[in-house]
Amino acid sequence: MLRQLYIRNFTLIDELDVTFNTGFSVITGETGAGKSIILGAVGLLLGSRADAKQIKTGADKCIIEAHFDLSQYDLQSLFDENDIDYDAHDCIIRREVSSNGKSRAFVNDTPVGLNILKELGGHLVDIHSQHQNLLLQKEDFQLGVLDVIAADGNLKDEYQSSFKAYKKAEKQLQQLHEKIESTKENEDFLRFQVNEIEQAHLEEGMQEALEQESETIAHAEEIKSGLYLVDNLLNGDETGIVQQLKQASQSLHSIEKVYPKVKGLCDRINSSYIELKDISEEISGGIDDIDFDPAKQEEINDKLDTLYSLQQKFHASTVRGLLDTLEDFRQQLHDIEYGEEELAVLEKERDRLMTYAESLATKLTMSRRHAAGQVEREMQNRLIPLGMPNIRFKVELLEKSLAEDGADKVQFLFSANKSTALQPVAQIASGGEISRVMLSLKAMISNAVKLPTIIFDEIDTGVSGRVAEQMAQIMYEMGETGRQVISITHLPQIAAMGTTHYRVSKQETQQGTTSHMVSLSQKERIMEIAQMLSGNDISDAAIENAKSLLKISI
Known part of the structure; x- marks a missing residue:
């Protein structure tokens, strides 16, 4: 409070x-x-x-x-x-x-x-407020009144959960159906694209390897010339570094017994000799491997052209991107081939969830119909003392398609006179009548739940x-x-x-x-109510009338 x-x-x-x-x-x-x-x-x-x-x-x-x-x-x-x-x-x-x-x-x-x-x-x-009287025009408000009187909160929560699950399954089914229909139209083109990428025999790392090999062939003469120079420096007959290191190692080794201090130096030179000799052999082998081969270069460039063309066509920057695209195309073809089976599974699940939601909606309707009779009786009993002796109040429940609030469409029908046909309360009730209807509804609801x-x-x-x-x-x-x-x-x-x-x-x-x-205070209340009765010129009669009204409440 x-x-x-x-x-x-x-x-x-x-x-x-x-x-x-x-x-x-x-x-x-x-x-x-x-x-x-x-x-x-x-x-x-x-x-x-x-x-x-x-x-x-x-x-x-x-x-x-x-x-x-x-x-x-x-x-x-x-x-x-x-x-x-x-x-x-x-x-x-x-x-x-x-x-x-x-x-x-x-x-x-x-x-x-x-x-x-x-x-x-x-x-x-x-x-x-007067604005809230407009709620009588809203179906969800009227349905909410029924649910409060029916005290079907747990049932309604269970139904809404089942309805959401059903709608989710229906959406998944629709999305899969649309996806299959869309891909079916492009099936031939998909197969063509899969074949086009597969013919490239893609492997991760192949682009870098091809680009490096192309670069090597394009500069074969330059590379070979550089290797020849280094090979000559290392293996020249008299001036080659490898031969000179070998001679230096032998010379130090010859005086090692008489001058032990050179043993360490000898070992280090010998180690350098072995390393440079190994390098020399690799360079000699490289000279034999390097050769300008126009046919080989053309073959590599053709592969790279194919690769670049595929990347541009499928908006991929790497071979990995092309492989991912290929996998996506294959999955789409798989969906086409096995989509009908998946559709059948989803349809079965959708139908199961719909049947369950419908069963709960039926229970909800039965609960609401029972509450509708209670609302009709109680509203009539409340409105008669409020100056409506010929009041008729009816809760009309109609069937509608499954929705989040159930399968019921509700309307409060009202007639203040015996000769007037029942019509929606918001359409025919006067302002004073609507106020009394809303007050009666609030009072009725307050007996069912703890209102704020x-x-x-x-x-x-x-x-x-x-x-x-x-x-x-x-x-x-x-x-x-x-x-x-x-x-x-x-x-x-x-x-x-x-x-x-x-x-x-x-x-x-x-x-x-x-x-x-x-x-x-009590005295101030008397004067306030007296003023409400007679205006600013408060008469003795108004004061007495105010006292009389106050006695009603005490």
Whole structure:
């Protein structure tokens, strides 16, 4: 429940700090006094869009903060999932809007996004305004009412999971079918491309090897000349390095016994001799291997031309890329060849999942039909005391194709008169009738599930007198069953039923117009309700009438 609301620098409000109680509370005040401003502030806490124009003139930012008691709600998992500290008895939600248009939101001092604020706010406060009456036009709202009364949450969750699995299988089947059809049209071309790449006999590393071999042949004379020069330097008859090293090694070895110090030098020269001799032999062999072969060069260049052409054609920069392309083509041909078998497997799985979803949808329909009768009876019982003695209310369930919410199309049908045919409630009910229908629906739902704090914004529009008293009685009873109900009202009959009464007023100051909200004492309530009855000139009769109305609620 909402325990405390703090507002600073929000439109006409300088600073407001209000404590709320359990039960049924009422908020009254003249038109334009600022009741809608307070609702707007609460809306920001619930994740509505922020606007810098909402900041009071002259201020840098506005702050709205609320304290909630969550002990009656099972919300800890929501906090854990979003890594937010959880305090069941004091959850603090704060929204700040700066003059530059930027907005920040916090839950228990943890910064959060608007999506989390909206999700949490949906569990905490339900603001019912004239705009929400439009929900009666929406099939999903009407279906939601049935599901709440049917208490089929687990069944509905199971159905939705099965429906998603069925739709996923259907999508996979469609994608495979489209893929097979597409590749079938290109089957001959695919086979041609596979054959074209296969004829190149591709192997990883072949491009680098061919390019190197081509480079070698192209410079054969240059390479051979260089090898000849080195070979002569190493193996010349008298001046060859290899022969001279051999002679040096022999010379040192001859004096090794008489001059032992040269043993190490002798070993090192001998090692160099062996290494250079080995190099010399490789160079000599290389000379024989290197030869300009025009035919060989043409063969290599043809292979490279084929390779480059394939790379350009298939947008590949390497042989590995061409091999991957070849594998992809082969897979497409495989899909064509074995696709019908895969289609059959997927079709069988799709049908199985569809049958299971249909069976759950049938159970869901049976549950809803049972709930529909309960809704019809309860709505009639609730609306008759609200000035509709000839009310007829029917829940029409029609069949539709499987959808995420089941296989049922629902419509609330309504007639306030015996002679008027049943028609969709949103199409024929007046504003006052729709208000009474929505109030009755909320009251009925509140008996089935634990609703959050409910704020009714002028739900009494279009009613008066005895009907207003009955509407007040419904809201009072909702508040007495452990719920927090707040009604913004212009009717004294409803204001008198509140267990707590707040008045919103505006005041003209040198700095401009400001709004205020205060909790009224019993004496102040009498005068407020008397003013609602008679206007600014409060008569003794109005005061007595106000006292009489207040006795109804105590």
